[in-house]
Amino acid sequence: MFRSIVVALALGLSCGGAAARSPLVLFTDFGTADGAVAAMKGVAYSISQDLLIADLSHEDPGGIFAGGFRLYQAEQFWPKGSVFVAVVDPGVGTGRLAIALETLSGRFFLAPNNGLLTLVAQREGVKELREIDESVNRRPGSEQSHTFHGRDIFAYAGARLASGAQSFEQIGRKLPPEALIALPYRAAERKGDLVNGVIPVLDAHFGNVWTNIPQSMFEELKVALGDDLRVRIHHGDRLVVDLVAPYQRTFGDVQPGTPLVYVDSLFDMAVALNLANFAERYGVGFGPDWTIDFSRAP
Structure with missing residues (x-):
């Protein structure tokens, strides 16, 4: 059988x-x-x-x-x-x-x-x-x-x-x-007291701004949770965003509508608004001509 x-x-x-x-x-x-x-x-x-x-x-x-x-x-x-x-x-x-x-x-x-x-x-x-x-x-x-x-x-x-x-x-x-055809893609880099990278995509549903800056590079700035950072976003040569936001673990660590810098699920750096759409509020897009940098706030 x-x-x-x-x-x-x-x-x-x-x-x-x-x-x-x-x-x-x-x-x-x-x-x-x-x-x-x-x-x-x-x-x-x-x-x-x-x-x-x-x-x-x-x-x-x-x-x-x-x-x-x-x-x-x-x-x-x-x-x-x-x-x-x-x-x-x-x-x-x-x-x-x-x-x-x-x-x-x-x-x-x-x-x-x-x-x-x-x-x-x-x-x-x-x-x-x-x-x-x-x-x-x-x-x-x-x-x-x-x-x-x-x-x-x-x-x-x-x-x-x-x-x-x-x-x-x-x-x-x-x-x-x-x-194999390769698109031009600028890797993240540290420039003295700041780290710089590109915005390859947005978190489509929530409007968070993802970057290609790895957490390991960001940590070279010796920033601790709660420290304030200066965030600048450029589209080509045009400055689109220049603000100060704290480095936090997760969205709920700041008040609703408040910006924060955090580590995303790919262990890269990202920027968001708690319970709001960062990209929509500030008119941020994505692609190789969108760049972002983080430095310690003065």
Whole structure:
């Protein structure tokens, strides 16, 4: 009886396609008001109904730069072997390459080669880079579709990789690591008595201002909890914010509507208003041309 059950299970797996090996995580700027994301999931499930599919986000992150940070924010918490399909792709249908990246941390990323993987590659390291071979990694019958590569190429190829239907080496020809397009991204730095960085994104729901200044660099200022800091934010050469705020552990340590400097969930420095929207009140945006610095208040 036991042997019969094992044989039946083996036959069931062979008939139903490859069993899922890795989570498949979808990240797009498509939104969920229409059927685009559902179509991607349908294509993936057509490869294997055993897939574990999760959503990172499908809201507009604000461009490729911000999209790269959203991916950077979340991917590190997923297990080794996870497959990320990342589609923020204003150049869809043009000559830009569709690529697959394996990082030194053992995760996989399928995306347009437009800079979206800049931060992931910098932090995790590039183990191998490949061009997605569309002759085998394109949804059958979609050859005349030029504006929905998220469904027809990336979701299809990602599902084949996550399910074990193909290996990473089978995705396509190997590319040199320098073929990966990288966006300009200025790292945080200490300049004497202040630390300076950029505002890569905003905390979308609450309007908190996130920075790329790590807590370890900030602590070089020898600031203690409760100390006042001067916070200055520039958009290009224009000074947008110049205020004093205390360094605190969390939002409730200051009065409602009051600013504070704190360490965010990525262990970088951030600025917020308790129970209010800092970015909205002060007209702060995000991107490589938005900079911020912290120094001790006089």
